[in-house]
Amino acid sequence: MNSQNTQSSQRVQDSQRAQTGAAARRATYTPDSLLEVAVTVFNERGYDGTSMEDLARAAGITKSSIYHHVKGKEELLTRGVNRALDALNASLDTLEALPDGELDRVEQAVFRAVQILVDELPYVTLLLRVRGNTEAERAAQASRRAIDQRLAGFVERAAAAGALRTDLDPRLASRLVFGMVNSVVEWYRPGPGRWSADDVASAVTHVVFDGLRRR
Template identity: 50%
Template sequence: MDAVPAPDQTPVRRGRPGYDRDRMLEIAVQVFIEQGYDATSVASLAERLGLSKSALYHHFSSKEELLEVALDEALGGLEGVLADAGGRSARERLEHVLHGAVLVLVDKLAYVTLLLRVRGNSEVERAALERRRAFDRRVTALVRAAQDEGTVRSDIDPSVATRLLFGMVNSIVEWYRPSGGEGGADLARVVLAVALGGLADETG
């Protein structure tokens, strides 16, 4: 409604001595991953940020709000992959989703890591789990469509296949560490090769 378009959503970003919310969130998520969300005290968060607890509470109303915003970041990224799943055949769309999921996972590594550790211990966590399940259901439908068109083997239940696929993809957060370059794209290629072609030597 303003005549002058804002360059981005951020109001002004006037905090010089302290943190803005994004930077605080980034560090908090890192601590959550290192120590576990439940095991992380607000005191230890504040210490890591070089702030007092009160200053932290000035930016976020609770420890759980930090979690909620972080989970939304991860879920938004994954849902975006489904949103622009172009491709003619179901197989192509499935490959696009798998490839994109790996890229999001690498790009938002910490946020997705946190998401994958959520167990439904609170309302915020349960809502995140439900969004994950919705994502899963849409991928499962894609696998089923690929089976119907004959491009994915039909002797495996599509729901089991999806879970094994994403079990493989999601496990990347356990060991992948960025190393510069286009590591994410390389990794996505390897994952697609193993997921669709298997580990056996096809020349054997």
């Protein structure tokens, strides 16, 4: 075999190995594991600032391999924010079904919102950071507003039942309380020796309902 044929054979083998490697990397991903990579990149770069090339580079696969799993980055965004929205709405559905105790309902709403935020931190972070520049983002914002309205309704009903102080507008109180809950995404980072979801949820709940002043 002459040198030219040897080089040609080597190129074919290299190409085959590259294709096999790409197929293997693609096979290691599921829609959920690919979503995890995408949400991390969205939160680091911003959804608008993330290209399909960025996602492919972060995943270590080609763009065509990503399209093997999803239609595009908008589908990944929708799946990401829906994971947060589904968890929050399921929690609210459970609270709505409670038979009585409007104040308990509000307290549980705060506690569970923090738990979900910590447990689903990347996905809630993504939900809170969407800008509304695409149809998928605007749909996510509308769903988030609906959740905010449900939470505000809990506070308003507790106020109407006489369970809350009367010198605060319930809508303002709701914005302040759940604004504090949402701010957890800016500083909380999970890891060994860190506070658990229950630790953070309990602390926020106690601050909201008991305050910091020593009794």
